[in-house]
Amino acid sequence: MLLKLAWRNIFRNKRRSLITVSSIIFAVLFAVFMRSLQYGAYGNMLKNIVSSYMGYVQIHSKGFWEEKTLDNSFLLGEINQLKNQEGISYLSPRIEGFALISLSETSKPVAILGLDPALEKEHIKLDQKVIEGDYFSDNKNGLLIGKGVKEIMKLSIGDTLVFLGQGYQGSIASGAYPIVGVIDLKTPELNKRTVIMTLNQAQELFALPDMVTTAVVGINHDDWQDTQEKTAAAIDTNRLEVMNWQEMLPELKQLITVDQAGGTFVLMILYSIITFSLFGTVLMLTEERSFEYGVLIAIGMEKNKVIQVAILETILMATAGVIVGLIVAFPFVLYFNINPINLSGQMQEVVERFGFEALIPTSLDPSIAMTHAGIIFVIVLVVNIYTIVKIKSLNPIKAMRK
Amino acid sequence: MIQANNIHKTYNDGKVQVHALRGIDVEIKEGEFTAIVGPSGSGKTTLLNIIGGLDAPTLGEVHIGDTNIAQLSENELIDFRLNHIGFVFQSYNLIPVLTAKENVEFLMLLQKRDEAERNERTTKLLKAVGLEDQINKKPNEMSGGQQQRVAVARALASKPDFVLADEPTANLDSKSTANLLDIMLRLNDEENITFVFSTHDQRVIDRAKRVITVEDGKILSDETK
Numbered sequence A: 001m002l003l004k005l006a007w008r009n010i011f012r013n014k015r016r017s018l019i020t021v022s023s024i025i026f027a028v029l030f031a032v033f034m035r036s037l038q039y040g041a042y043g044n045m046l047k048n049i050v051s052s053y054m055g056y057v058q059i060h061s062k063g064f065w066e067e068k069t070l071d072n073s074f075l076l077g078e079i080n081q082l083k084n085q086e087g088i089s090y091l092s093p094r095i096e097g098f099a100l101i102s103l104s105e106t107s108k109p110v111a112i113l114g115l116d117p118a119l120e121k122e123h124i125k126l127d128q129k130v131i132e133g134d135y136f137s138d139n140k141n142g143l144l145i146g147k148g149v150k151e152i153m154k155l156s157i158g159d160t161l162v163f164l165g166q167g168y169q170g171s172i173a174s175g176a177y178p179i180v181g182v183i184d185l186k187t188p189e190l191n192k193r194t195v196i197m198t199l200n201q202a203q204e205l206f207a208l209p210d211m212v213t214t215a216v217v218g219i220n221h222d223d224w225q226d227t228q229e230k231t232a233a234a235i236d237t238n239r240l241e242v243m244n245w246q247e248m249l250p251e252l253k254q255l256i257t258v259d260q261a262g263g264t265f266v267l268m269i270l271y272s273i274i275t276f277s278l279f280g281t282v283l284m285l286t287e288e289r290s291f292e293y294g295v296l297i298a299i300g301m302e303k304n305k306v307i308q309v310a311i312l313e314t315i316l317m318a319t320a321g322v323i324v325g326l327i328v329a330f331p332f333v334l335y336f337n338i339n340p341i342n343l344s345g346q347m348q349e350v351v352e353r354f355g356f357e358a359l360i361p362t363s364l365d366p367s368i369a370m371t372h373a374g375i376i377f378v379i380v381l382v383v384n385i386y387t388i389v390k391i392k393s394l395n396p397i398k399a400m401r402k
Numbered sequence B: 001m002i003q004a005n006n007i008h009k010t011y012n013d014g015k016v017q018v019h020a021l022r023g024i025d026v027e028i029k030e031g032e033f034t035a036i037v038g039p040s041g042s043g044k045t046t047l048l049n050i051i052g053g054l055d056a057p058t059l060g061e062v063h064i065g066d067t068n069i070a071q072l073s074e075n076e077l078i079d080f081r082l083n084h085i086g087f088v089f090q091s092y093n094l095i096p097v098l099t100a101k102e103n104v105e106f107l108m109l110l111q112k113r114d115e116a117e118r119n120e121r122t123t124k125l126l127k128a129v130g131l132e133d134q135i136n137k138k139p140n141e142m143s144g145g146q147q148q149r150v151a152v153a154r155a156l157a158s159k160p161d162f163v164l165a166d167e168p169t170a171n172l173d174s175k176s177t178a179n180l181l182d183i184m185l186r187l188n189d190e191e192n193i194t195f196v197f198s199t200h201d202q203r204v205i206d207r208a209k210r211v212i213t214v215e216d217g218k219i220l221s222d223e224t225k
Helices: A002-010 A015-052 A076-082 A117-124 A147-153 A188-193 A197-205 A224-234 A250-299 A303-338 A346-352 A367-394 A396-401 B045-051 B074-084 B100-110 B114-127 B144-157 B174-191 B201-209
Strands: A055-063 A088-103 A105-114 A130-133 A141-145 A160-166 A170-185 A194-198 A214-219 A238-243 B001-013 B014-029 B032-035 B061-063 B085-088 B162-166 B194-197 B211-216 B218-224
Touching: A002 A303, A002 B114, A015 A117, A015 A250, A015 A303, A015 A367, A055 A224, A055 B174, A055 B194, A076 A088, A076 A214, A088 A147, A088 A197, A105 A117, A105 A147, A105 A188, A130 A147, A141 A147, A141 A188, A147 A188, A170 A194, A170 A197, A188 A194, A194 A197, A197 B045, A214 A224, A214 B061, A250 A303, A250 A367, A250 A396, A250 B074, A303 A367, A346 B085, A396 B201, B001 B045, B014 B045, B014 B074, B032 B045, B032 B174, B045 B162, B045 B194, B074 B085, B085 B100, B085 B144, B100 B114, B100 B144, B114 B144, B114 B174, B144 B162, B144 B174, B174 B194, B174 B201, B194 B201
Parallel strands: A105 A194, A141 A170, B032 B194, B032 B211, B085 B162, B162 B194
Antiparallel strands: A055 A214, A055 A238, A088 A105, A088 A160, A088 A214, A130 A170, A141 A194, A160 A170, B001 B014, B001 B061, B211 B218
């Protein structure tokens, strides 16, 4: 009966109920879309930089991250025991060094990344980032150059680049390798300075037999902290260090934190508006109904039951608003996930200057929708405190006199 | 039996104290059909509210049966009203979103009576007030007289010890008033239901079996016909 009363009360003043439900729909739509866009942007950054390039967890020789010299390399055999460890799906050895590359009279300092082509193809789909030419075939000598490097140095497939740099323990690193492909690492900064070669080539170039500077730890679940801890426990941490992406890229972590705070601030404003809008409705509803509540209490309905009816009414409206809001939000979120917003003009320049791809897809993470649906419910419950207090202190005679 | 002893009620209207009741003693026995009459502001509605446990006296006590209602907590008082007192209001005050049947059934649901009993009693009461063919109509689909008859049926639904009616005919035309009085008198005669109502409607006063006249917060006369 209480539910029936609450349900029918909603249809007593259809316009007011419609305004209330509409404001909730708008709030859910806006909050879910905005948050999905924000988290989608972070997800894209993490995908491009972390999961598709650096990995969530890396192993280095102690001190390598502070001083990236090849002298801080380690023997691959030092981490052999990790291959069968729970939570680790693969170990991808890499050499990260620097050299000057030249073609004719043009030279440029670049970051050299030596990697295992087969492993990187299998796990981070590196081959799919090749936009021109071919991926490494049969581990033959060759180079993949970032598309930015190509543009700056006006290079073409088949050109042979001459390398000059410093190798392990002060040795001279020199060599000449042909360009086999151009790669788009989805991050403008990386594209401008990255040249990729096979691990064997890099070991030969830098005189690092059986040694690497980095091992990317592939994880087969979302809990990279757990993998980091277990990895650290399994290796000699006096010699090696295990770092996660937040430690390696504190600026990215900070950027996300700052941006999240901004987003949270906007959401707080939105939720304040919604809270006051809902409070206005609840205030009107309670004032309008105080006569009726007085009658119900006078004829013998306990105040708690009257409160239940009033709260049920707003909960039913909130439920309808939240469900419709989620239904309306879903196609928007899905559309912009499939067709990310492509920033152009000044915005594109600004984003790329920070080293990120100027594409913003929305996130399809259902927890975003659930979180905001939950927040709306909490707001509904909070604004109903007024109704509870009002009914609890209601004097039926005074209420009926109105 | 309702027993009100030395009832005083004083309101604070701003800085002015209003003495609505000044020492009322009244006893109403089971089966009476009593009208409390008096001009506007005489205190008749205040007396009715105090008897019904809707308002508390400044001084004095009200006993209904063996219960001193001043000693009941707020929830106990609400529960007492539900199980012992039926209310009929001047403006009917039916629940607008419920049908006639649901309005009558409402108090029985609060009393947690089973469905069969609820259905049987609702049908019986709506028949008794002549509205058996209007059971699915909502208040806004009924005339004032019909709504007040539903209100009487609702007041009786919880099997109260007595029914308090505050100016029940004030918003009704002559025909509806006569009709309502016929119903209430028949219920009083045939089922020995006690009715106490406040009124200044001469048509009601003429048909009341006992008339208590209140003026300036005091009982001026108490006549049994």
